[in-house]
Structures are given as C-alpha cells and as structure tokens.
Amino acid sequence: MLELIFLLPFAAGIAAFILPTVLGRVLLLATAIGHLTLGVLGWTGRLTPLFEHFFGASPEGLLILMVTSFIFTCIAIYAFSYAKESELGAERVFSGCMLFFLGTMSMVTVAEHPIVLWIAIEATTLVSAPLIYVHRSQRALEATWKYVLICSVGIALALLGSFFVTLALDMVELHEPLSFALLNSLATQLDPIWLKVGFSFIVIGFGTKMGLAPMHTWLPDAHSEAPSPASALLSGALLNCAFLGIYKAHILMVNAGLGEFSGNLLVVFGLASMVVGGIFIYKQSDYKRMLAYSSIENMGIIAVGVGVGGVGLYGAFIHLIHHSLIKSSLFLSAGNILLAFGTKRVEQVQGLIRSMPKTFVSFLAGFVGIAGLPPFGLFVSEFLIIVAAVRGHWYLSVAIFVLALVLVVAGAGRVVMGMSFNEGDAPSGTGEKFVRLAPAYVLLLASVTLCVWMPESIYTTILHSIQAIGGFHG
Template sequence: MQVLMYLIVIIPLVGALLSYVQKNRNGLRIVNFVASVAMTGLALVLVYQTARHGALRYGMFYIDELSGLLLTVVSILTLTATLYSFSYMEREVVQGHLAAARLPGYYAMLNILSFTMVAVLLVENLGLMWVAVEATTLASALLVAFQLNRTAIEAAWKYVMVCTVGICFALLGTILLYYTQVNVAGSAIEALSWLQLAALSERLDPVMVKLAFIFILIGYGTKAGLAPMHTWLPDAHSQAPSPVSGLLSGSLLSCAMYVIIRNLIIVQNTLGQAFGQYLLIGFGLLSVAIAIPFILLQHDIKRLLAYSSVEHMGLITLGLGIGTPLAVYGALLHIFNHAVAKSALFYLAGDITQEYHTKHILRIRGLITAMPLTGTLFMLFIIAAVGVPPFGIFTSKMTITWASFAAGQPVLGFFILLLLSGIFAGMIFYCAKMVLGAPAQPVRKAQSGALSQIAFLLSFLIIAGAGIYLPTWFNGMLLRAAALVSGGGY
C-alpha cells in the first residue's frame, strides 16, 4: 500500500517531466495516456483498499474514507481531462489559436496540477495542506492564462490575486490553530497534524479556534468559490481551456471544500456544532442565491456552467452546515456527482465552442442537428446537473433537502427548493435554446475525437449509474466519511 501511495504522488511528476521534454506529438499522447491511466488505476485500487480496510497512514501521508472519496473524484477527472485534452488541444492547434510548440508545456502543467491536487488529499498536516492548496492555484493560473489573449490574462490576474489574498487568510487561521495546539500539546507536539488536533480538540482554546476558523473558512472558501468571494470563479472557468475548466470546477473546488471539512471536524469538536453551522449555512445560502440572477441572464455558455458550480458548492456547504449524518452524506455524494457532471459539461461546452467559434449562447443554435452526439449528451448532462431523476445529482440534492426537513429546519428546506427551482428555470431555458431548433447556418456534421467520446461516455455512465445504484463499498465509504464529519473524531 505504501508503494502505491508514493506512486500516485510520483507518477504525475514523472508525467510532467516527460511531457515537457517530449517533442513528438504521438510521444506526448502516449506519455500522458499512460500516466493518467496508471495514476487513476492505482488511485482507485488505493481507494478500494481504504474502503475495505479503513484508514492508512505512512509518515506524513494519510488516507481515510473522506480523502478516499476525494481521491476518486480527482483521479477520475484527471483521466477524463487528459483524454479530452488530446482532441481539444489538437483542434486548437488546427484552428490556429495555439502554436503546436506550446503543447508540451500544457501537458506538463496539467500533470503538475494533478500532482498538487493529489498532494492536498494525501498529506496529514494542515500546514502542508496549505502549501499544496496554494500550489494548485499557481499551477492552474498559468493554465487559465494559457490562451494568452486579453481576456485570459485578465481572468488569470484576478484569479491569482483574489485566491492568493484569500489563501493568506487561511494561512493566518492555520497559524492560530497551531498556536492553540502548541499551548495544549507542549513538547509532545506533532505540528499541525490534524489527527493530533482532532484528538486534542476538546482542550483547545475556544476563542482562538473560533477566530482561526473564521479566517480559514474565508480563505479556503475563496478557493472553493463560495459567495461573496466567488468573483474570480466565472472568469477563470470561462477563460481556461475547456479540459482545465472541467478540472478546476470538478476537482479543484472539491479539494478546497475538502480542506474546509478537515478543519471543520476539529472546530466542531472544540466549539460544538452550532458555531460552524451558522457560518456554513450563511455562506451556502448566499452562494446558491447569488448564482440565480447570473444564470437567468447569461450570455456565455461557460460562465453559465461556472455559476452553476457556485450554486453546487453552496449546496455542498449547506449540507455540511445542516450537519446531521444524512445531510453530510448528501453533501459528500454531491461533491462526487457535481465533479463528474460539471467536468463533462465543460468538456462538451469546449467541443461546442470550437465548432461554433463562439461562446455566446444566442449564437449557438440547433446543436442536436449539427452535433448529434455532443448535443444529446449536453442536454442530458444539463438535465442531470439541475437535479432531474434518475441521475446522481437528483439523489444528492434530494438528500440534502430531505435532511434539512428532517433536521427540523423546514424553512431552510423550503428556501433551498425555491432557489433550486430558479436555477432549474435558467439552465433549462438556455439549454433548450442551444440544443433545439435548426442551426442558423448550415453546419457540417462534426465529431469529436474517439478518446474524448470515451471520456464523455464514461462520465455519463457514472452520473447515470450513481442515480440508480451505488456499489456497496462506495456507499459504505461515503457513510463512514459522513460519520467522520458529523460524529467528529477519527
């Protein structure tokens, strides 16, 4: 197992190095294909072992059911993003948006991004986690700016500035937590190990922990795209190359949410549930609500999807805020479903924008005739993303709402349903506009590459399957992870 864990961390690094020195286009494909398949395969084996046998710890590496869930998300998305990149980036080169010589750099950065995300999930230390989260921002910033046109640079500048300032606050919070740990643990300290912090949590200084958590929530909340710190998100997600948008939205936001959850576990033990709950429910409701006007009046297909991500992150935060095991279960399931569906949507949007040469919703017409497979899948994924059965997102949205009623907060549940119906209206309206009808000008039938079709279908199978049947081991892992969060304690 130990070797497995090291390999998962090392493979993306080796992949990055090999991609960077690769001149040949086929060589680049082979290196990245092998690296992503190997990493995903090994990660899934590790997750399966964790689900079966419980948490594993080697030095500063650690994996339990919670990080297992997130590792599943990151590894699946790394695979689909790599597969989709092949056709997307090559078409960018063919269409003249990009010089072929820049491809090795792209793949190297992509691999470094997956390395940093895996590092966030596998380290057993809040300090190193901070380092890894900041590294994800920096690795993805150059990918956001990759097109090097004015809008891409604007998006990247805002992204780095907002997220780095945010994450500085998270570092401040982390230092304050360390201070409380030093005061309690004395010489037997394992600095910022969250296992030790959780074990000591009942003796930590509550005032300091409160202060620390506010900074931590604001800091990592910026990275997770919670309103009102979400301003960078639609810019960065709409300007990045589509495979990167999918990764940012699906796995990077989830990784930031994961760090919040790890801190939440400690804070809940020290302060009781109420304090964290108010904050999380507040941020969550605001994020869902703020997305609605932007979804109802949107002109850019990728920004539409980005605001839907803000909404989903808000919903996950709400689930964590309600805090009962059922709600947390729903939130964790939603992380998984959101990642798979939203990444696929961004990939499909990439195909669509390449075909129509515009991101403007009103200029995209009759997808279903112009691009039958892409159009159909796009519609199905949108339907899945707004929470229509039988897809996985229905299950998780339903669970969160249900948990809110079950926890004796019917007003909150009512609000959630009301807000979700607003999102539903906007998304379905624009989706119908793009997919149905006849194309404005005759478009020749286009097909995306075979590998990217595999990525779409894989995502579709997962999101459709998750609504109907979850494998027993996966469900058990989710249940235990939810128990970790709401029960507090490892």
C-alpha cells in the same frame, strides 16, 4: 508508498516539459492510467505513507482522490484530440501543467498536516494559472491575473486561520508533531476563541478557492477563459480539494464541541453561493460562464449539506461525486460546441439537435443531471439535504434553497433549450469526433450507474468520512 500518488504526476509533468509535444499527449494518458491504478491501490489500503507525519489516507481524502483520478482519465482522452484541434499555442506547457495540477490535487487529498494541506492547495493555484492563460488573449490574461491574485490572497487568509488553530494547540503545552489526528484527539482542550477565529479565516480562505459567494468573483472568469479540458478539471476536481480543507477544519470544530458555530457559518455561505449562482445563471449569455455559475451554486449546496449535518452530510458527499462527474462532462460537451461554433455566446449557437446530434444528447443529459432531475444522482442528494434541513428546523434555509434551485433550472433551461432547438446556421468549425464524445458520455454514464448501483466500498467510505462528525444521525 502513498506518496507515489502525487510523485508520479510530478515526475511525468517534468518529463512533459522536456519531451516533444506528441509524446506529451501520450504521457498525459499513461499517467492518468497509472494514477488511477495507484488510486485503487490506495483505496484498498495497500499503500502506506512513508512520511506519516505529513501524509495519510483519510476516507474523505480517498473519496476525492478517486473522483479526481477518474475524471482526469476521461479528460486526458479528450485532451488528446482537443489539443490538436484547438491549436493550443504552448502545448508542452499545457500537458506539463495538467500533470502538475493532478499531482498537487492528489497531494491535497493525502495531506494529514494542516500546513502541508495549505501548501498543496496554494500549489494547485500556481500550477493551474498557466492552464487558464493557454489561449493568450487579453481576456485570458485578465482571468489569470484575477485567479492568481484573488486565490493567493484568499488562501493566505486560510494560512492565517491554520496558524490560529495551531496557536490554540500551543496553549495545551504539548510538543508532538502537528497533525489533524492530534488536533482532533485534543479538540476539547483547545481554546475555543482561537478555534472560532481560525475556522472563520479557513472558511473565507479555502472558500475563496471553493467558489463560495461572495469570494467567488474569480471563478466564472477563470472557468470560462480556460480551455475546456482545463475548465472541466478546475470545476470537477479543484473545487472539491478546497472543500476538503474546509471539511477537515469542520471535523475539528465538531470534535471541539463548536459544531453549531461552524455549521451555521457553512450554511450561510452555502445559501449565499446558491442565490448568487441562481441569479447570474438566469441572465447569462455565455454558456461556459453559465456552467461556472452552476459550479458556484453546487458548491453552495455541498456547504449547506455539511452545515445542516445528519443525513445532509451523506447527501453532501453524494452531491460532490455526482457534481464532479456531470459538470466535467458538461464542460467537455461545451468544448465540443466551442470547437464547432467558435463562440461562447449563447445567441450565436443554434440548432444543436440537427447539426451536432451526439453532442446535443450529452449536453442535454448533462443539463438534466445538473438540474437535479432523476435518473441522475443530484436528485437524491438534494432531496436528502432538504430532508435533513427540515428535520433540523431550518425552514427559512429550505425556502431559500428550493428557490435557488428553481432559479437555476429556469435559467439554465432557457439557455440549453435555446441552443438546442432554435433555428440557425450550421457550425463552420470542427465537427464531432468519437474521442471527444466518449469521455463526456462515460462521465454521465458513471453518474447514472452510481445512482442505480452504489458499490458497497464507496458506500462504506462515505460513511467513514462522515462518522467523525456524527454520521447519519448526528
């Protein structure tokens, strides 16, 4: 029963609201492990959907499901200690909403019906809003309001886009239950005008949630004001889910022979996001906001990769996996720094190398990874996307792409080096602790491992994911 993948976290979430807070933390961890097991079962094809009109296991969905599940397990271990030390006000709400969040994200990954996919993505917004407001400050309130309102309006436009796509199906005079498979099989008969309008709205709508510029304005606020475990989940898992919505629509467009239109649109939004990310990272004085802008930039890279197609598609999926691992690790390290120094201002954090050597290592290694330097996987993926873009004669795009990457490395490098090596006072807050260090290290280690040794099944799943739109040579 494939539906268990999201029903289990829902049930656990309800339990977390009722049970005492200490049990809630244990529940978070237990559910994470249970979810990972179910994910592996789904991955090996041992779970069949009960409602096959609505749910099913697609390769790209499974890939994102596994990434989400793995990250969530690491974050659950981290949250075990973080929740106690940062004195979260409403810990029951925190644990419950984290679990609901996992449930809704898993539902996104197994949705096979366009409107069910939409319902699940909107639900992720609603259940993650309380996570941002956990600290109950005025700033957190503002971030939550912007998040809920901007994302809801954006996602409403995606619903409009999905309806336009179903309108295209109406013209075919066929009365079978709607699903992505049905749409793809009839793709060439669908009315291209409705498809184009529909896809544009879907990109704007889900793009808002994915953090594509210029609809990204909620993202830096939400990611910086949320407590660090929630930020790591927002950045490492949620953005991928929104991407999945766009990707499924893109597959349909390619099947309908409109791949050039949708690809161009994705490249334009992707490059805009990269430039915005690069510019705002360069002048950033808040290290969590810096990480948030880096997420915008990386989502841009993924959009460009999918847009240019061919080997870039493969690069985009590699990028998605490694970005999730490295960025969530960085947010967890940032959480450690925040606990110790009690501030998110860059200029007030100094001398990490002496005061917090272990966090320093994970933070710096994360920076090296996110900057796209070897031995981390983002180097490979960015290289592949550039190769694909050059092959497709997107020379101007390649120039902008590289320029934005350089800006990000320069900006983030300045911030990270300053925090690490400047002379300054030792922090007065909570010190380093194994439970909060290990998850950050494990996530980084996973990224390095995947770079050196990619298991055969992951490789084939990525190939299956991109096969629908031409694979390597498309």
